Amino acid sequence: MATVIDGKAVAQTIRSEIADEVRLLSQKYGKVPGLAVVIVGNRKDSESYVKTKRKACADLGINSFDIDLPEEVSEAEVIRHVHELNANPDVHGILVQLPLPKHINEEKVLTEISLAKDVDGFHPLNIGKLAMKGRDPLFLPCTPKACLELLSRSGVSIKGKRAVVVGRSNIVGLPASLLLLKADATVTIVHSQTSQSDTESIIREADIVIAAAGQAKMIKGSWIKPGAAVIDVGTNSVDDPTRKSGYRLVGDVDFEEASKVAGWITPVPGGVGPMTVTMLLKNTLEGAKRNIEQNN
Amino acid sequence: MATVIDGKAVAQTIRSEIADEVRLLSQKYGKVPGLAVVIVGNRKDSESYVKTKRKACADLGINSFDIDLPEEVSEAEVIRHVHELNANPDVHGILVQLPLPKHINEEKVLTEISLAKDVDGFHPLNIGKLAMKGRDPLFLPCTPKACLELLSRSGVSIKGKRAVVVGRSNIVGLPASLLLLKADATVTIVHSQTSQSDTESIIREADIVIAAAGQAKMIKGSWIKPGAAVIDVGTNSVDDPTRKSGYRLVGDVDFEEASKVAGWITPVPGGVGPMTVTMLLKNTLEGAKRNIEQNN
Secondary structure (H helix, E strand, O other), X not given: OOEEOOHHHHHHHHHHHHHHHHHHHHHHHXXXXXXXXXXXXXXXXXXXXXXXXXXXXXXXXXXXXXEEEOOOOOHHHHHXXXXXXXXXXXXXXXXEOOOOOOOOOHHHHHHHOOHHHOOOOOOHHHHHHHHOOOOOOOOOOHXXXXXXXXXXXXXXXXXOOEEXXXXXXXXXXXXXXXXXXXXXXXXXXXXXXXXXXXXXXXHHOOOEEEEOOOOOOOEOHHHOOOOOEEEEOOOEEEEOOOOOOOEEEEOOEOHHHHOOOOOEEOOOOOOOHHHHHHHHHHHHHHHHHHHHHHOO | OOEEXXXXXXXXXXXXXXXXXXXXXXXXXXXXXXXEEEEEOOOHHHHHHHHHHHHHHHHHOOEEEEEEEOOOOOHHHHHHHHHHHHHOOOOOEEEEOOOOOOOOOHHHHHHHOOHHHOOOOOOHHHHHHHHOOOOOOOOOOHXXXXXXXXXXXXXXXXXXXXXXXXXXXXXXHHHHHHHHHHOOOEEEEEOOOOOHHHHHHHHHOOOEEEEOOOOOOOEOHHHOXXXXXXXXXXXXXXXXXXXXXXXXXXXXXXXXXXXXXXXXEOOOOOOOHHHHHHHHHHHHHHHHHHHHHHOO
């Protein structure tokens, strides 16, 4: 049976490490990290995410800045707020909650975030540096960073291992594969254009599987190489009449089956999920340290 | 027996297409593309490359600008020249010949090249856009672009195919794998930290092999999947007492063996080599078209 990686527990450990560092910063410089979130409109999922994030910040001694803008706000107005946050010395990380309403060009808005405050790590310049040997991005994208952190804190070595990333999104699959490559894994990226039989046979050979396809239970237990480390980024809601809510969350991996074969596996929920916000807070801390230490 | 892809012939075809477009630009706007090369010191290989490039420009009606600087030139002075070329409206592409002498920071110099004139496509922002779905770099790096051009002009389809890139350098392996991924191949990157047995078994499964490891004949014919397309970027000189020069060039692939199994294969020399300068000229043309059409 696989070791189930407890993302909540790992996240808790990292959060207390962050809290310690925030305290040190505060003692030494009288300053604490600040994270700003820009939200446009009132999508329910965004609101709940922001609540979680705000509470996490408060717990760790990080300042929260919330910019709530109405659905009808103009693109220019959103950009004006981003510029203000860029200029605010108490803000070390800026996150613009996606998706934005259709009348606003996301790419244009995101490009306006100061590189030094791009705690999401989505700026193409950051991705380019992530891809290139000998270059280092200022921030690593949160979810891929969470995946590698879970591997390393579980004692899974990456160098020379066969790794497969299922999915090639800009926010998870692609940067995760670049990170694994930088960590010296032999990396294969499979995606929607990969045939079913290739997907299966490539996963069968992988020592490390990062599943980020967004398809409920698409990866079967029989595909997993015995002893492999399986990190499941998928969060898919499936109908479940036995629950009050009428649904439950499942990953991209069939956990029941795969946990009998894998060496390590993350559950959904409770695996990568709790780590992602934690990585955002860690990026904010890193941005703050760079900024505060440079200016003192 | 494999179809041997004649890089020289393909390059010739593309060059005459470029010459046609240059003529059109000249007729319509009275302007032609300009390519500037900055060379520091007098390395013999750089000189011969520049001679080739200068002649190719002349043949196609592209203006050449050569900035030859002494070995002892300061970093600031090199950067001053780059800035001048950035500001020169007749220059549409800037190439700084690498390697630079040790006292000059290459990264710093390359970052100074205007993105709109970065015909090498090595700027991290370009690489980031190359990596990201939905984004397009201004220029594709020349050698990877040459590889894909050779495939497409040979009628090799990429979508859904298994591709392996051997090597992960910033100038060939990494961008080639990103390009193949964007073209919907299922891509694996093998490199110096990949075990011998993994390298072999991954190549055996590949429909498309791009070899850019810089190791003479490391890829054996028996590793090639029957019918695969093999693009050999390697240019390794090996001793050959039967030649006047005492050496000859061989690729990363054992051509004799592999050409009996592959569907398509590029020779060395005469495969990717002649295409690389051609892609540089094509990038210069593209940069010029963007610039001239914007300003007219």
